[in-house]
Structures are given as C-alpha cells and as structure tokens.
Amino acid sequence: MLRWIWAIPLLPLAGFLANGLLGRRLSKRAIGTIACGAVLASFLLSVGAVVALSGAGEDLGAGGGPSLRWDPEHRRAQVTVGTWIPASAAGALAVDWGFVLDPLSAVMILVVTGVGFLIHVYSIGYMHDDPGYARYFAYLNLFMAMMLTLVLGSSYVVLFVGWEGVGLCSYLLIGFWYQDVAKATAGMKAFLVNRIGDFGFMLGMLLMFVHFGTLDIQTVAAGAGGAGAAVTLIALLLFVGATGKSAQVPLYVWLPDAMAGPTPVSALIHAATMVTAGVYMVARSSVVYVNAPAALATVAVVGAATAFLAATIALVQSDIKKVLAYSTVSQLGYMFLACGVGAFSAGIFHLVTHAFFKALLFLGAGSVIHAMSGEQEMPRMGGLRAHLPATYRTMLIGALALAGIPPLAGFFSKDEILGKAWEDGHLWLWMMGSVTALLTAFYVFRLIYLTFFGAPRMSAEARHHLHESPGVMTVPLWILAVLSAAGGLLGLPAALGFGNFLEGWLEPALASPPAHTAAEGSGHAAAGGHVWLLVVAALIAVAGWAVARTLYQARPETPARIAARAGGLYRVLKGKYFVDEIYQAVFVRSFFGGAWALDRFDRHVVDGTVNGSGAGVQIAGQIVKLFHTGYVRNYALSFFLGVVFILWFLLVR
Amino acid sequence: MSLEALPLEMIVFVITAAVAAVAALLVVLHRNPVVNAVALIVNLACLAVFFLLLRAPFLAAVQVIVYAGAIMVLFLFVIMLLDLKAELHPPRAGAFQRVMAVFAGAAFLSLMVLAMRRSRSTFAMKEVADAGHGTVERVAEEMFRNHLVSFELASVLLLVAMVGALVIARAFAETPDSQEPSA
Amino acid sequence: MRPPTEWYLAIAALLFTIGVVGVLARRNAIVIFMSIELMLNAVNLTLVAYADSFGASDAQVFVFFVMAVAAAEAAVGLAIILAIFRRRRSTSVDDVNLLKW
Numbered sequence: 001m002l003r004w005i006w007a008i009p010l011l012p013l014a015g016f017l018a019n020g021l022l023g024r025r026l027s028k029r030a031i032g033t034i035a036c037g038a039v040l041a042s043f044l045l046s047v048g049a050v051v052a053l054s055g056a057g058e059d060l061g062a063g064g065g066p067s068l069r070w071d072p073e074h075r076r077a078q079v080t081v082g083t084w085i086p087a088s089a090a091g092a093l094a095v096d097w098g099f100v101l102d103p104l105s106a107v108m109i110l111v112v113t114g115v116g117f118l119i120h121v122y123s124i125g126y127m128h129d130d131p132g133y134a135r136y137f138a139y140l141n142l143f144m145a146m147m148l149t150l151v152l153g154s155s156y157v158v159l160f161v162g163w164e165g166v167g168l169c170s171y172l173l174i175g176f177w178y179q180d181v182a183k184a185t186a187g188m189k190a191f192l193v194n195r196i197g198d199f200g201f202m203l204g205m206l207l208m209f210v211h212f213g214t215l216d217i218q219t220v221a222a223g224a225g226g227a228g229a230a231v232t233l234i235a236l237l238l239f240v241g242a243t244g245k246s247a248q249v250p251l252y253v254w255l256p257d258a259m260a261g262p263t264p265v266s267a268l269i270h271a272a273t274m275v276t277a278g279v280y281m282v283a284r285s286s287v288v289y290v291n292a293p294a295a296l297a298t299v300a301v302v303g304a305a306t307a308f309l310a311a312t313i314a315l316v317q318s319d320i321k322k323v324l325a326y327s328t329v330s331q332l333g334y335m336f337l338a339c340g341v342g343a344f345s346a347g348i349f350h351l352v353t354h355a356f357f358k359a360l361l362f363l364g365a366g367s368v369i370h371a372m373s374g375e376q377e378m379p380r381m382g383g384l385r386a387h388l389p390a391t392y393r394t395m396l397i398g399a400l401a402l403a404g405i406p407p408l409a410g411f412f413s414k415d416e417i418l419g420k421a422w423e424d425g426h427l428w429l430w431m432m433g434s435v436t437a438l439l440t441a442f443y444v445f446r447l448i449y450l451t452f453f454g455a456p457r458m459s460a461e462a463r464h465h466l467h468e469s470p471g472v473m474t475v476p477l478w479i480l481a482v483l484s485a486a487g488g489l490l491g492l493p494a495a496l497g498f499g500n501f502l503e504g505w506l507e508p509a510l511a512s513p514p515a516h517t518a519a520e521g522s523g524h525a526a527a528g529g530h531v532w533l534l535v536v537a538a539l540i541a542v543a544g545w546a547v548a549r550t551l552y553q554a555r556p557e558t559p560a561r562i563a564a565r566a567g568g569l570y571r572v573l574k575g576k577y578f579v580d581e582i583y584q585a586v587f588v589r590s591f592f593g594g595a596w597a598l599d600r601f602d603r604h605v606v607d608g609t610v611n612g613s614g615a616g617v618q619i620a621g622q623i624v625k626l627f628h629t630g631y632v633r634n635y636a637l638s639f640f641l642g643v644v645f646i647l648w649f650l651l652v653r
Numbered sequence: 654m655s656l657e658a659l660p661l662e663m664i665v666f667v668i669t670a671a672v673a674a675v676a677a678l679l680v681v682l683h684r685n686p687v688v689n690a691v692a693l694i695v696n697l698a699c700l701a702v703f704f705l706l707l708r709a710p711f712l713a714a715v716q717v718i719v720y721a722g723a724i725m726v727l728f729l730f731v732i733m734l735l736d737l738k739a740e741l742h743p744p745r746a747g748a749f750q751r752v753m754a755v756f757a758g759a760a761f762l763s764l765m766v767l768a769m770r771r772s773r774s775t776f777a778m779k780e781v782a783d784a785g786h787g788t789v790e791r792v793a794e795e796m797f798r799n800h801l802v803s804f805e806l807a808s809v810l811l812l813v814a815m816v817g818a819l820v821i822a823r824a825f826a827e828t829p830d831s832q833e834p835s836a
Numbered sequence: 837m838r839p840p841t842e843w844y845l846a847i848a849a850l851l852f853t854i855g856v857v858g859v860l861a862r863r864n865a866i867v868i869f870m871s872i873e874l875m876l877n878a879v880n881l882t883l884v885a886y887a888d889s890f891g892a893s894d895a896q897v898f899v900f901f902v903m904a905v906a907a908a909e910a911a912v913g914l915a916i917i918l919a920i921f922r923r924r925r926s927t928s929v930d931d932v933n934l935l936k937w
Contacts, residue, residue, distance in 0.1 A: 629933070633863075634750060636859065637753055637754060637757065640761075641753070644757055651768055662839065666843065673851065674847070674850060674851070677850075677855070680854075680858060680874055681874075686864060686867055693873065707888040709888070709896055711896070712880075712884060712899055716903070720873075724873070724907055728869070728870065731918060734918070735927065750861065755857055755861070757857075758853045758857040761856065762850065765852075765853075766846070766849070769842055786888075787893075787896065792893060792896050792897060796897045796900065804901075810904065810908050811908055814909070818911040821912070821918075821919050
C-alpha cells in the first residue's frame with residue numbers, strides 16, 4: 001500500500017483534467033461525482049497508507065521494492081517515481097519526483113483529503129446554481145492535487161511545486177467570479193503578496209543549495225547541525241515564504257480580501273489547508289529551525305504578534321466572513337507561536353483542530369449567506385436561530401471549539417501551545433496568547449449572537465427567503481461538528497494523566513530544541529503546575545463568552561456606546577490599522593511609479609527606437625525620392641558629376 | 654606645305670581661339686536659337702582654321718563642307734521649320750541645375766588642366782620631315798589601307814541614318830495638326 | 837613660332853566644358869543638340885592636335901569618322917525632334933518627366 005502514495009496527489013489531478021477538459025459536456029451530477037469521487041479515492045488511499053505506515057516494522061524495506069525506501073527510525077517511507085532534474089555534474093542540482101509518507105505527512109494528507117472531501121460535497125449544494133460549476137470543481141481538484149504534492153514532497157523543490165500550485169489555485173478560486181473587477185483584483189492581490197513571500201522562499205532554497213549542495217529534505221536535515229549562521233539565514237528566508245502563504249505579519253493582507261471567493265473556497269483554502277502550508281513547511285524543516293535559535297525566536301514572536309493583532313481587528317468587523325478571516329490569521333499565529341517555542345507537534349495539533357472548526361465555521365457562514373440570499377453583513381442579520389436550526393447548532397459547536405471551551409478540540413490544542421510556552425519560560429508570549437484567547441472567545445460569540453440571536457434586522461423580503469440549507473450542505477457541517485467536538489482526543493494533555501497520542505505519533509518526524517528536551521523532564525515534574533494552566537485557559541474562554549453575552553444579548557445597546565466613547569480606537573480597529581492603505585501609499589504607489597516609468601521607457605525609447613528606425617527609413621526615402629525628378633537634364637547632371645568625381649579620384653586621390 | 658617660323662601663327666591662333674570661345678559661349682548662353690546656330694557655325698569655322706594650323710588641310714575642308722555646310726544648314730532648316738520662340742517660361746528642372754552645371758564644368762576644366770600638367774610625355778613636335786602629313790593622299794592611304802572596314806561601316810551607317818530620318822519624319826506626317834512635308 | 841600643342845588641348849578642353857554646360861543647362865532640345873556638336877568638335881580638335889604632334893595619320897582618320905557619325909546622329913536626332921514637336925508643340929526637354937516621383 002505504501003508503494004502507491006504517489007497516486008494520492010494524482011487522483012485529484014485526474015479529476016481536474018476530466019472536469020477541466022470535458023466539463024462543458026458533462027452533466028452537473030457527473031461533474032460533482034468525478035470531483036468528489038477523486039477526493040474520496042484519495043482519502044481512502046491515504047487512510048490505507050497511514051494504516052500501513054503505523055503497522056510497518058523493521059522489515060518493510062525488504063519487500064517494498066526498489067523504488068520504496070524505508071527508514072524505520074523516523075518511520076519514513078519514500079517512493080521515488082522518477083527523476084526530474086538529473087545530476088548533470090558533480091555538485092549540480094539533482095531533483096527526483098519523490099513522495100514521502102511519515103507521521104507528519106500522514107496527518108496532513110488525512111486532514112487535507114478528509115476535510116477536502118467534506119467541502120467538495122458541501123460545494124455541490126452551494127455552487128449548484130453557478131454557471132461556472134465545472135470550472136469550480138476543476139480548480140478545486142487541482143488545488144487538492146497541488147496541496148497533496150506540497151505535503152508529500154521529498155525535496156524542497158517538489159514542495160515548492162505544490163506551494164506555487166496552491167498559490168495559483170488560490171488566485172483562480174478567489175477571482176472565480178472574475179467578471180466583478182473587485183473580486184478579480186482580490187485574486188491578484190493574493191497572488192502578488194504570496195509572490196513576495198515566494199521570493200523569500202526561493203532565496204532560502206538557493207542559499208540552501210549553496211550551503212548543502214542539495215534540496216532533498218532529508219539530506220538537508222541530516223546536515224543541518226552545526227552549520228552556523230547560514231542555517232539561520234535559510235530558516236528566516238523560508239519563514240518569509242511562510243509569512244506570505246500563511247498570512248502572518250506583514251504579508252497577511254491578502255487573506256481578508258480573499259473572502260471575495262466562494263465560501264467553500266474560503267473554508268478549504270483559507271482555513272483548513274493552503275494557509276497551513278507554511279506551518280507544515282516549518283514543521284517539516286524542524287531540524288533546520290532547531291539549529292537556528294534566532295530564527296525560531298523570530299517565528300514565535302511574529303506568530304504571537306500576528307495572533308494578537310488579528311484578533312483585535314476581528315473584534316469590530318461587521319462582515320461575517322471578514323471576522324472569520326482575521327480569526328484564521330490569528331489562529332495561524334498560534335501555530336507559528338507553537339513552532340517558535342519548539343513545540344512543533346502542538347502547532348500541528350492546533351492545525352488539525354483548527355481545520356475542523358474553522359472549516360465548520362466558514363461552511364456555516366456559507367449556509368447563513370446562502371439563506372440570506374447573499375447578505376454577508378451581520379448588522380443586517382439577527383434571529384436566525386429559529387430559521388436555520390442545523391446551521392445554528394453546528395456553528396455553535398464550532399464557536400465553542402474556537403473559543404477554547406473545554407472539552408472541545410480547540411481547548412486542548414490551544415492549551416497545549418500556551419502550556420508549552422509557559423513551560424519554556426516564555427512568559428510574555430504566554431501572556432499575549434492568553435489575552436488573544438480572551439479576545440478570540442469574545443469575537444466568536446459576538447458573531448454568534450449578532451447572527452443568530454436578537455431581533456431580526458433584515459428586510460422583510462430577505463426574511464421571506466430564509467431557508468435552511470439542503471442536506472448535502474448540512475451533513476458535512478455535522479461531520480465537522482463531531483470532529484470539532486471530539487478532536488481533542490488526539491492530544492489529551494499529559495498533565496491530566498493521559499498519553500498525548502498525537503505528540504507520540506509525530507515524535508519520529510519532528511525535532512526538538514535542546515533546551516526543550518531538558519525541560520521535558522522538569523515539565524513532567526511540573527505537571528501539577530500545568531493543571532492550573534488548564535483551568536486558567538478555560539476561565540479565560542468562559543470570560544470571553546460572558547462579555548460577549550453581556551454586550552450583545554443582555555444589553556445590546558452597549559456596543560454602540562462603547563464605540564462612541566472610544567471613537568478613535570474603534571475607527572483604527574475597524575480600519576484594520578489602515579495597513580492596506582499604508583501599503584498602498586508606500587509600496588504600491590512606488591511600484592506603479594516605477595512601472596509607469598518603465599512603461600514610458602518601453603513605449604517611447606524602445607518602441608521609439610524601432611518606430612524611429614522605420615521613420616528614419618521613411619525620411620531617408622523621402623530625401624532620396626527627391627532625386628527622382630523625372631527630368632533628364634538632372635540625370636545627365638548626375639552622370640557628369642560622377643565622371644568629374646572619378647576623374648578627381650584618379651587624378652587627385 | 655612648309656611652315657614659316659613667324660609669330661604669325663601665334664597671332665592667328667590667339668585671335669581664332671578668342672573668337673571660338675566667344676562663339677561657343679554664344680551658342681550656350683543666348684536665348685535666340687538662330688543666334689545659337691549661327692554662333693555655332695562661326696565656331697566651326699574657327700575650328701577649321703585650327704585644323705589648317707595643325708597641318709590637317711583635308712580635315713579643314715571636310716569640316717567646312719560637311720559640318721558647317723551641311724549639318725548646320727540642317728539645324729537651321731529645322732529651327733526655321735519649327736518656328737521656335739525664345740525660351741519663355743522659367744525652367745522647371747530647378748535653378749539649382751544651372752548652378753551645378755556651371756560648377757561641374759569648372760571642376761571638370763580644372764581637372765583637365767591638372768591632367769595636362771601631370772602628363773609626362775613631351776610634345777616634341779616632329780619637324781617637317783614628314784611633308785605629306787595631313788594631305789588627302791596621306792589620309793586616304795591611311796584610311797583605305799588600315800581602316801577599310803570602318804569606312805564601309807560608316808557608309809552603311811549613313812545609309813541607315815538617312816532611311817531612319819526619312820521614316821521618323823514622315824511617319825508622323827499623317828497627324829492632323831501638322832503640315833504635310835513634301836515627300 | 838608654333839603654338840605648343842598644350843594650347844590646342846587647352847582650348848579644346850574649354851570648348852568641351854562649355855558644351856557640357858550647354859547640354860546641362862539649356863531646355864531647348866535643339867540647342868542641347870548644338871551643344872553636343874560643340875563637344876564633338878572639341879574632341880576632334882584634340883585628336884587633330886595629337887595627330888599633328890605625333891605625326892600620326894590615323895588620328896585624322898578617326899576625326900573623319902567622327903564627323904560622319906556626327907552627321908548621321910544630327911540627321912536622326914533632328915528628325916526625332918521634329919516628330920515630337922509635331923505632337924506636343926514644344927521642344928522643352930523638361931516635358932519628358934513621367935519618371936517623376
């Protein structure tokens with residue numbers, strides 16, 4: 001079974017080709033079946049491969065065949081399908097099409113294909129009336145293929161192929177309704193901002209090649225120890241790429257705009273999978289980062305800062321999808337915070353739980369928007385609880401998970417991050433994370449109360465159209481709700497006496513910083529201290545909920561008063577710290593200026609030269625034309641002048 | 654004929670040269686075509702004088718008879734026939750043409766002078782050991798002995814020219830806006 | 837005292853140049869013709885001068901032939917001018933300008 005892991009990205013690729021090339025001629029039912037079927041097949045194959053992986057012992061290498069390499073110490077199976085760039089000379093770059101299944105990529109493929117499948121099913125209902133049905137599913141399948149390539153790649157180059165591919169699909173899907181200029185522009189913004197990050201990533205890869213002579217992940221990891229300053233630089237550059245892809249400061253600005261795309265796209269790409277690629281990459285390169293403490297610290301600080309900042313913005317947004325978008329940015333910050341303190345498995349744990357509840361929240365929001373006939377502004381919602389019961393209940397579960405209320409999944413994963421931060425002595429980071437947790441609970445319940453409670457604030461006509469979503473949309477919601485509720489079982493904390501299953505499973509694949517391993521011992525001893533951390537985290541979450549309840553349900557007139565009293569702060573938060581405007585003024589304007597200058601140069605100098613040469617020939621022709629007077633006498637004069645010239649030349653020379 | 658060592662030749666030469674030059678200028682510059690033709694006749698006569706001075710009496714005679722006598726008369730006939738007025742309207746080919754013509758001519762003349770100065774052969778004149786030089790007999794001897802074919806061809810040429818002239822001049826005689834020449 | 841041969845050559849060159857200027861500067865076809873005759877005569881003079889200085893008779897034969905050809909040319913040329921004049925009532929050479937751009 002392990003030999004077939006290369007087929008996992010290939011099945012959705014086949015689905016993309018089928019729907020992309022033949023979509024116009026297929027019925028909607030066929031298109032949906034092909035797309036979902038491809039992902040389902042990928043999911044089943046992934047399950048089988050992971051089962052095989054977990055049961056594999058020392059002897060796998062013998063029977064696996066020549067293309068399968070098995071590393072029992074790291075529980076790592078690599079299948080090489082072919083050679084991409086053959087080694088042309090000693091020291092030249094050689095890249096193979098290699099796919100690796102180890103505990104880390106196992107987790108990723110299960111999440112990607114599992115949640116991806118649910119979202120594909122949901123999309124059948126959500127996009128049912130859209131004329132670009134086939135194109136949508138083709139792009140979605142292509143995305144799946146690229147994401148799986150990213151996650152399974154054995155070389156940074158293969159990873160980068162997937163990295164770029166998901167960026168492309170993100171652009172295609174954000175700007176899916178491209179006839180709307182604003183939406184198309186949002187797609188471009190995502191792509192361009194990502195590109196800046198990609199540039200950092202590529203520089204990191206180049207430096208990596210210069211230093212290590214290869215871009216194979218395992219080889220680089222083996223040689224990362226004791227490489228000094230170069231490793232730090234590489235780690236930082238790769239992190240720049242992660243900043244772009246996973247929407248951290250300062251390259252997060254594309255994610256809120258990406259909400260222009262269809263909501264299932266937001267759920268899949270901008271919540272569960274693509275944006276987590278940066279976290280995956282950092283975890284995959286854990287050995288590199290562990291050897292570069294400065295870079296690791298940077299990751300942690302950036303993650304914590306992003307988490308806090310994004311949460312503050314989410315407090316006052318009125319568009320339901322924007323709240324969720326900033327929430328995603330914030331939660332991604334948590335994941336990077338975890339990696340930054342060396343708790344890579346905690347980061348991955350949060351990645352998994354976040355995929356569940358954030359996808360759930362987005363799909364639920366999609367259901368709300370669908371019911372409201374396209375309305376996304378919460379001030380115009382309210383009282384939907386009665387009309388959309390299934391949506392309400394599932395979204396409530398998602399909200400509880402996001403807020404970190406025990407015993408749902410979010411509580412355990414968020415707590416593990418904060419716990420590890422506290423244990424390693426990063427008190428400021430813990431403080432920031434906890435405050436952000438308070439804000440998180442607050443804004444997510446604000447969302448719930450504004451949307452589902454209170455008096456309905458919509459127009460009568462909109463109220464008339466309210467309807468619960470069809471089963472094809474609500475069933476995935478329920479499945480995700482169950483996962484959000486029970487997902488905590490994956491990583492029950494050691495402090496309470498449980499074995500942390502996920503941490504143990506991931507241990508062969510991830511590195512730990514030396515200080516951390518030392519603290520592990522003391523951590524167990526301080527298990528008692530960890531318990532009160534759990535209690536504090538739970539209390540914070542409940543407190544956040546309580547404040548939200550007060551402001552939005554018990555005394556709904558309060559938020560307006562607070563906004564009036566803290567007018568300036570409110571405006572800054574609502575305007576998202578005007579970061580977009582600053583970027584526009586500082587960067588975009590100057591680039592436009594440069595582009596304008598280059599355009600001028602191209603048009604006037606380059607084209608001018610070409611046109612000028614044409615004009616020059618024309619002018620020369622006009623001049624020479626004057627010689628054709630038609631008068632024989634003039635021609636005779638020319639003859640004679642020629643004779644004179646020849647004579648002069650011969651005589652005078 | 655023998656030549657006498659008198660400055661007479663020089664004087665004749667200078668006068669004839671002056672007249673020839675003036676006549677040539679008249680040919681080229683005067684407006685009236687009749688004046689041009691007559692000036693050319695004068696010029697040809699001067700040339701005949703030169704031929705005499707240069708011990709070519711036969712050629713001098715031929716010059717006067719054929720050139721001045723026949724060809725120029727032909728010119729005058731045509732001028733009279735066409736009843737040309739003097740050139741009235743300003744030239745259309747540009748005044749630049751005239752200026753350049755003069756300049757080119759001057760350049761050419763100076764180059765000729767330069768060439769003459771450069772040439773190394775000394776024109777030592779053969780003294781009159783050769784008494785028959787230039788006589789009819791000598792010329793005839795030369796022509797019929799060494800250049801007989803050319804002579805025959807020349808006569809054919811004249812025949813062709815005659816026929817051609819007749820044909821061309823007559824072919825257009827049937828045009829309604831012209832007078833019928835006497836066949 | 838005979839004039840040196842160079843003088844004859846000089847006057848011939850002068851006549852030739854005047855003839856050239858005439859060909860190039862005049863519009864009337866007949867006058868152009870006359871200028872051509874002038875040029876031919878200048879050449880004849882040159883030939884005779886050389887014949888005299890080298891004592892060669894074939895130069896004089898050459899001159900004879902030149903005259904014959906000049907006669908033939910004059911006859912045909914004038915016939916052509918006549919024919920053209922009958923058509924268009926003008927002898928201006930500038931009328932032949934169909935090659936003008």
